[in-house]
Amino acid sequence: MAEALQIDLTPAAAARVAAIAARQGKPAILRLAVDGGGCAGFQYRFGLADAVENDDTIAERDGVTLVVDEISLDLVRGSAVDFVESLGGASFQVTNPNAASGCGCGTSFSI
Template sequence: MAITMTDAAASRVSDFLQKRGGGIGLRLGIKTSGCSGLAYVLEFVDELADDDQVFEIQGVRVVVDAKSMIYLDGTELDFVKEGLNEGFKFNNPNATDECGCGESFHV
């Protein structure tokens, strides 16, 4: 089981953590929401839970809880800039469908 991150995403997360002034890393998770059923969650991590898995990627720690890992295994986190828009993109091989707005997915 693994989570990966592109150079662009690792750089962006590292910048966020430095500006924040601390934290263990970035939590990547899922929640029930959106048009397609599941939505991605990104948040800072200050404490680890017992069921967390930690991935060290280019000096950045990505934390995933056991429930989310079922849906996120193999996911690559990317950071993209398209015109005036920029943001994180999830390349999830487990997603069978996504809503039109890209905010949620289905497995």
């Protein structure tokens, strides 16, 4: 596995992942991936993972693991994954220092 500390998981995001994983009876592993598309060129994709893959970079907080594949890591290195609740709804959000611009929905970005 690649070294950690290249991406971070906030306490709020870790708590939310733990709650979702417990409800679904799955391991508390959140996978962040980047896909081409979205309104700004790339979009974030989140999902629970069953296991950590060999090429994953990991970050751990409060018993929860965040995993990012090698290709996606190049686009999100140095980012933090947070869970935000607001009047507009609740969602995982990525604070990405590599993004040159984003979109209004907060789920896609360009570099």
